Amino acid sequence: MDTEKDNAARSDLNEAALFFHKYPVAGKLEIQATKPLGNQRDLALAYSPGVAAPCLAIRDEPATAADYTARANLVAVISNGTAVLGLGNIGPLASKPVMEGKAVLFKKFAGIDVFDIEIEAPEIERMVETIAALEPTFGGINLEDIKAPECFEVEEQLKARMKIPVFHDDQHGTAIIVAAAILNGLELAGKKIEDVKIVTSGAGAAALACLNLLVSLGAKVENIWVTDRYGVAYKGRVEEMDRWKDPYVKETNARTLDDVIGGTDVFLGLSAAGVLRPELLKDMAEKPLILALANPVPEIMPEVARAARPDAMICTGRSDFPNQVNNVLCFPYIFRGALDCGASAINEEMKLAAVRAIASLAREEPSDVAAKAYSGETPTFGPDFLIPSPFDPRLILRIAPAVAKAACESGVATRPITDFPAYLDRLNRFVFRSGLVMKPVFSSAKSSSAKRVIYADGEDERVLRAAQVVLEEGIAQPILIGRPNVVDVRLRRYGLRIRPGTDFELINPEDDPRYRDYVELLIELGGRRGITQEAARTMVRTESTVIAGLAVRRGEADAMICGLEGRFARHLRNVRLLIGAREGVRDHDLSALSMLITSRGVIFLTDTYVSVDPTAEEIAEMTILAAEEIRRFGIEPKAALLSFSNFGSRDAPSAVKMREAAEILKRVAPDLQCDGEMHADSALSEHLRQRVYPHSTLKGEANLLVFPNLDAANITLNTVKMMMDALHVGPILLGTAQPAHILTPSVTSRGVVNMTALAVVEAGHRAQATLAKPD
Ligand SMILES: NC(=O)C1=CN([C@@H]2O[C@H](COP(=O)(O)OP(=O)(O)OC[C@H]3O[C@@H](n4cnc5c(N)ncnc54)[C@H](OP(=O)(O)O)[C@@H]3O)[C@@H](O)[C@H]2O)C=CC1
Numbered sequence: 053m054d055t056e057k058d059n060a061a062r063s064d065l066n067e068a069a070l071f072f073h074k075y076p077v078a079g080k081l082e083i084q085a086t087k088p089l090g091n092q093r094d095l096a097l098a099y100s101p102g103v104a105a106p107c108l109a110i111r112d113e114p115a116t117a118a119d120y121t122a123r124a125n126l127v128a129v130i131s132n133g134t135a136v137l138g139l140g141n142i143g144p145l146a147s148k149p150v151m152e153g154k155a156v157l158f159k160k161f162a163g164i165d166v167f168d169i170e171i172e173a174p175e176i177e178r179m180v181e182t183i184a185a186l187e188p189t190f191g192g193i194n195l196e197d198i199k200a201p202e203c204f205e206v207e208e209q210l211k212a213r214m215k216i217p218v219f220h221d222d223q224h225g226t227a228i229i230v231a232a233a234i235l236n237g238l239e240l241a242g243k244k245i246e247d248v249k250i251v252t253s254g255a256g257a258a259a260l261a262c263l264n265l266l267v268s269l270g271a272k273v274e275n276i277w278v279t280d281r282y283g284v285a286y287k288g289r290v291e292e293m294d295r296w297k298d299p300y301v302k303e304t305n306a307r308t309l310d311d312v313i314g315g316t317d318v319f320l321g322l323s324a325a326g327v328l329r330p331e332l333l334k335d336m337a338e339k340p341l342i343l344a345l346a347n348p349v350p351e352i353m354p355e356v357a358r359a360a361r362p363d364a365m366i367c368t369g370r371s372d373f374p375n376q377v378n379n380v381l382c383f384p385y386i387f388r389g390a391l392d393c394g395a396s397a398i399n400e401e402m403k404l405a406a407v408r409a410i411a412s413l414a415r416e417e418p419s420d421v422a423a424k425a426y427s428g429e430t431p432t433f434g435p436d437f438l439i440p441s442p443f444d445p446r447l448i449l450r451i452a453p454a455v456a457k458a459a460c461e462s463g464v465a466t467r468p469i470t471d472f473p474a475y476l477d478r479l480n481r482f483v484f485r486s487g488l489v490m491k492p493v494f495s496s497a498k499s500s501s502a503k504r505v506i507y508a509d510g511e512d513e514r515v516l517r518a519a520q521v522v523l524e525e526g527i528a529q530p531i532l533i534g535r536p537n538v539v540d541v542r543l544r545r546y547g548l549r550i551r552p553g554t555d556f557e558l559i560n561p562e563d564d565p566r567y568r569d570y571v572e573l574l575i576e577l578g579g580r581r582g583i584t585q586e587a588a589r590t591m592v593r594t595e596s597t598v599i600a601g602l603a604v605r606r607g608e609a610d611a612m613i614c615g616l617e618g619r620f621a622r623h624l625r626n627v628r629l630l631i632g633a634r635e636g637v638r639d640h641d642l643s644a645l646s647m648l649i650t651s652r653g654v655i656f657l658t659d660t661y662v663s664v665d666p667t668a669e670e671i672a673e674m675t676i677l678a679a680e681e682i683r684r685f686g687i688e689p690k691a692a693l694l695s696f697s698n699f700g701s702r703d704a705p706s707a708v709k710m711r712e713a714a715e716i717l718k719r720v721a722p723d724l725q726c727d728g729e730m731h732a733d734s735a736l737s738e739h740l741r742q743r744v745y746p747h748s749t750l751k752g753e754a755n756l757l758v759f760p761n762l763d764a765a766n767i768t769l770n771t772v773k774m775m776m777d778a779l780h781v782g783p784i785l786l787g788t789a790q791p792a793h794i795l796t797p798s799v800t801s802r803g804v805v806n807m808t809a810l811a812v813v814e815a816g817h818r819a820q821a822t823l824a825k826p827d
């Protein structure tokens with residue numbers, strides 16, 4: 053049954069992955085211009101005749117290519133498709149989705165531009181000649197998924213010929229992460245690297261590079277046993293032997309993995325699915341470290357390994373288990389550091405610096421930002437947290453400077469970094485702009501204990517799709533309101549696997565045993581607001597938002613999501629009546645915060661949906677609520693109170709109102725960085741602000757834009773969203789007694805998933821706060 057479910061889930065994932073790659077445009081990448089081409093003069097500068105000037109400057113001084121072209125931030129991800137993930141030799145064309153994927157990770161995690169290059173070159177010489185000829189184009193070469201032993205030769209020859217970093221990701225990226233995980237795992241096990249027995253399954257690119265790095269960290273060659281498809285690498289073996297395996301060859305009668313696994317402290321699997329049978333684990337040493345890293349299916353599944361050896365520490369290459377040992381933790385950042393100092397190579401010193409940076413990050417106390425972040429439980433160093441998560445924003449902040457420093461000290465930096473604090477500042481700004489803000493929210497939602505989210509629009513395709521995702525990802529336990537026959541037909545029509553009863557609770561609005569209780573509660577809450585018995589009965593039958601609100605109120609759900617259909621104002625009226633404002637917030641001070649994730653960074657806007665024309669006091673209140681929410685994302689809010697007036701340039705009532713709101717905020721929230729009234733461009737540019745008013749208390753770029761009225765806020769939200777192709781997360785309804793979010797009819801299924809994660813985390817925080825409250 054479980055296998056059946058697993059197969060179904062896998063086929064869903066495959067289908068979703070094909071859809072993801074195909075729509076809205078094929079593939080995962082496009083090229084964007086960084087300079088405007090708005091007029092004739094731009095054209096003359098960017099192209100002929102102007103372009104001749106940088107050409108000649110580079111001819112005279114080649115290093116200026118870093119100043120006049122994108123080369124210094126451009127990496128080639130190159131494959132010949134001969135060892136693609138664990139899929140084998142599927143050829144260069146079929147490898148393209150992986151290479152596009154690596155390109156996207158370079159860009160998202162480290163801001164590095166990539167051309168993915170798939171070449172028809174199974175032979176070493178053709179590969180080397182083709183890649184070497186690309187040197188003028190790139191600042192670095194990342195070789196990917198090239199099979200062993202050819203990859204060793206290719207890398208060796210290219211390194212000797214090229215004056216830019218050449219890095220085989222599957223070898224060295226993997227080795228760096230593996231080494232960090234092993235150093236940390238051995239520390240927890242109380243073992244020394246010099247003493248441990250290491251056995252591999254796999255003797256390919258990744259496995260041999262890992263061993264070489266471990267040896268340079270102190271592991272003893274005599275304690276290392278290599279096995280592959282032909283068994284143990286022993287002296288005299290003829291099948292598939294080469295000079296790269298030679299250092300690990302043993303004079304022995306042992307022939308198979310079974311023969312050498314006894315007493316092993318570290319199993320290093322970089323081979324294929326299912327190679328490590330559970331019965332082999334019983335002979336391993338105490339507290340063994342098992343790295344089962346074959347992708348996508350590991351040498352042993354973690355739950356199987358755990359059952360066989362409860363004392364084991366287990367790592368895989370996958371994101372759905374703890375301890376994800378995957379080279380994505382390394383390659384974006386090692387290249388970031390190398391490119392930023394113009395390194396001519398990635399040498400051993402730089403690799404070791406990366407190992408140390410990653411290993412010590414896992415042991416670091418959670419940073420201020422991480423602790424404040426929406427992340428709820430911050431994992432701490434231990435058997436299930438040997439290495440940082442790939443989404444830890446501190447990875448770039450630790451690895452890139454450590455690598456750049458090692459490059460400078462080892463003499464390979466052609467543009468040495470002289471001001472490291474300024475460099476760190478730049479990296480910090482990148483982290484903020486990278487739009488990875490939702491990642492900690494998702495991990496926190498997974499570990500939240502308050503997971504029951506009720507969806508008023510349970511028949512809507514977007515909700516049904518989102519419900520499957522949140523269930524699969526372990527984000528929430530959905531409760532859907534909808535007619536069973538409609539939900540059933542739609543689930544089948546959309547090819548969704550989840551079913552009411554087994555996977556989620558379904559409340560039938562036409563026939564629910566709690567109908568009477570719901571009506572009674574509604575009369576109790578609304579009797580004094582004109583809701584008659586008759587009206588209450590109709591509302592419970594016909595308005596699913598009412599049922600959702602009542603369910604939350606009765607403690608049957610931890611959070612509610614509604615608004616995919618119908619008017620915002622009507623839903624809001626129900627939320628006000630049924631959920632109400634939280635302690636300390638007045639009912640009419642509820643407000644809606646919108647987060648926009650744009651290619652330029654993340655920006656928050658308030659109030660985008662609730663108050664038509666708020667007073668100065670209400671604006672101050674909504675700013676405080678928004679700031680509190682923003683801090684939960686680990687972001688320090690910087691609020692700008694916007695107007696058509698710039699620091700007193702006009703005295704219209706709306707301008708005066710924003711000025712007053714700024715004054716109130718300075719009084720009641722002195723710790724909040726804010727200022728106003730100001731133009732939106734002054735808010736987003738310190739330079740412009742300084743020109744108009746150098747004494748502003750707001751520093752840097754504002755990240756919270758506060759608007760004088762709903763027209764301005766809502767129009768800006770929708771304009772920016774459409775013009776910048778931005779992702780809208782929200783509206784996040786602030787100030788309610790329990791999490792209740794009213795989405796908009798334009799929301800996508802992805803938007804519903806995002807809001808679900810936010811609601812779950814919020815519910816978890818409330819549950820914790822209630823528990824912590826003294827009676
Ligand atoms: N988690 C991570 O970050 C990374 C994971 N990987 C994964 O590691 C694996 C190997 O990658 P890579 O080194 O680049 O590939 P290679 O093709 O260079 O090496 C594969 C190695 O695995 C061996 N092997 C294959 N099947 C078996 C088997 N059934 N039993 C024992 N050994 C076997 C091969 O032996 P033979 O030569 O005899 O066929 C070869 O030594 C892949 O699954 C890949 O996805 C790789 C890089 C990073």
Ligand SMILES: CC(=O)C(=O)O
Pocket residue numbers: 136137138197221222347369378379380
């Ligand atoms: C992660 C990776 O690079 C691989 O599996 O090949």
Ligand SMILES: [Mg+2]
Pocket residue numbers: 137196197221222
């Ligand atoms: Mg790879």
